[in-house]
Amino acid sequence: MEPTGIWLSEPRNMIGIMTGTSVDGIDVCLAEFSFLENKQFFKLKHFRTFEFSSNTKEAIFHALNGRISAADLSRLNFILASEFTEIITIFLNLCNCSLISVDAVAVHGQTIWHEPSGEIIPNTLQAISGPALGAILDKPVIYDFRSADIALGGQGAPLVPIFDYEFLSSSVNRIALNIGGMSNITFLPSSKDKSQVLAFDTGPGNVLIDIASNLLFSKDYDDHGHFARKGEVLEIIFSALKSTEYCLRAIPKSTGRELFNMSFINDHFNQLNNFSPNDILATLTEFTAWSIFFNIKHYIPNSKELIISGGGCHNDFLVERLQFYLPEIIIIKSNELGINSDAKEALCFAYLGWLSLGGIPGNIPSVTGAKRHCVLGARTF
């Protein structure tokens, strides 16, 4: 019914918009994708990160903390469409590009709730009105990438692995690690056998560090890990953190702010002001590095290289602690492979949008747990 051949017959310019669970910015990229002789190619042309307006950020945090009504959520869908429209306009101006050259816009939407194993019913909610954004821009918008996979019994995450598989596989076993709000990894076998690809959320990425930086230092994040580096790990609390059920849980698994949030920190530190702020950050950073290491050690075949991307790449101290735990693995920042580490997730969703418009499934069932491959998302006209 769909002339996917037409879509794939020419290089296409996609805008990708990613906003993560840490609400630390709006990542926007412009990338070209093409399909030649059965091989896929990408070219990351431009990338920028923008701030959310303070009102929108506040509305999102209210939603993430569960304090939202049907009216609030309805408004948030449209507020995000309006905000993303403005940002796309600014972005294209900054890049000296015109909207005319853009074929479609892929937008992840702001995750408000994600409960892929929900007892009542598996579900997920990424706020954004696709039709509103599409109508204002007068461009096809692809969005809501996680719901179809969840309806097919999958976790709706991670979705980045198809990108990793297509563009990062190599002749040695590799792991791709993205440290966003949460951390997720993809195992890429040297055999390039897709059914052996593994991927899951290891647990926290920047989320706990960011919350604590905000609370204790009034900073949105721990710049280069300076705060944590000056602290000492609180061993008793670290021990307790290491028994977090999620870290030990078998794969596939995915998580979000439902679990790793302010309450999680409070539950472990009880009275935060009994501790040195630097020690708290050192402990949370250690736990974050450890939880990545622990999952790699237990669930991933021996690998030679770890390709890291995401905001967490800039936290030198976190990367050092990770290298400490994984002495035999070569850590490579994705920038060194031509993939701007900050841009990777936005690029992946631009790619997923391109795949969907080409009628190509974007989920890897062995990774998400879904019953079958499916073309992800919804699109406007």
Added chain:
Amino acid sequence: MEPTGIWLSEPRNMIGIMTGTSVDGIDVCLAEFSFLENKQFFKLKHFRTFEFSSNTKEAIFHALNGRISAADLSRLNFILASEFTEIITIFLNLCNCSLISVDAVAVHGQTIWHEPSGEIIPNTLQAISGPALGAILDKPVIYDFRSADIALGGQGAPLVPIFDYEFLSSSVNRIALNIGGMSNITFLPSSKDKSQVLAFDTGPGNVLIDIASNLLFSKDYDDHGHFARKGEVLEIIFSALKSTEYCLRAIPKSTGRELFNMSFINDHFNQLNNFSPNDILATLTEFTAWSIFFNIKHYIPNSKELIISGGGCHNDFLVERLQFYLPEIIIIKSNELGINSDAKEALCFAYLGWLSLGGIPGNIPSVTGAKRHCVLGARTF
């Protein structure tokens, strides 16, 4: 980019699913649409109404009353996808049809919030996970029909007029009236000049009558208007009802349960148990008929015929009161024109889905107030 020609080149079987603001049932139809020599045709093949499961109904009422969290709403989207999947299966079995013969499913979704002139931002929210429904059925699903029009400055409603215009226009001025939860009318000029089409919500349809029947008689609706017929209009309250701002408001306008709800009744009757239940129903029925009449008298050019559809058609007493107010107009039930009056809205959304897949705009800007025509909704792959 879209081969809309291919879609329009053959007759297509669409399932349409409509659930209104009164949550009184799930209307499902199977209809065939075709496009021949620049003319559109429809064939309503099957129609049934199903009950919501009691859990789902309760969840929707919680949402409509504003008592909903992000988690509840996320779950509701998937609960509706699951419930509609079951109902489509039962529906097709009852009709001796197979899912294979269905080309696509158009689903309105359950309106949870509708604020097209919202001060913070115009917005609307119809609960349903399109991608979940599409993935389970493995069929394209078209949904979220109202958002694009709202983003373009329109009311996102009414959307039925394009159907009325295409299939009900005649050589005399006609009005099409649908009495669902709310009442909406379309004026169809004998000239068939699309820019002269008018349409808007007149105010309550069955909503006030249903709420009062439920509360006072433990019945979901006033069957044939029997309760109201036995009562007397409470003139002082009727007078006050007639000054309801919405009835007098200039067109275009649209409304919903945000305005016409339990509180609206309480505000006017203060202590309900001071009045005879029959008198309360008589008064609310009179107000409903009057508000339709008042809007026709003030905003619609002289018309010869009124085509009525929707659940309100079965309320003989309401139809009588309407005829009383409009003695010079011939009232025709849409059944007499081959359109099952109960099926009309489901049929319209099946039609809107078919239009969208054919790349044809579904809104009439002179009706909704939108800046321009646009192809409505989002679709799954």
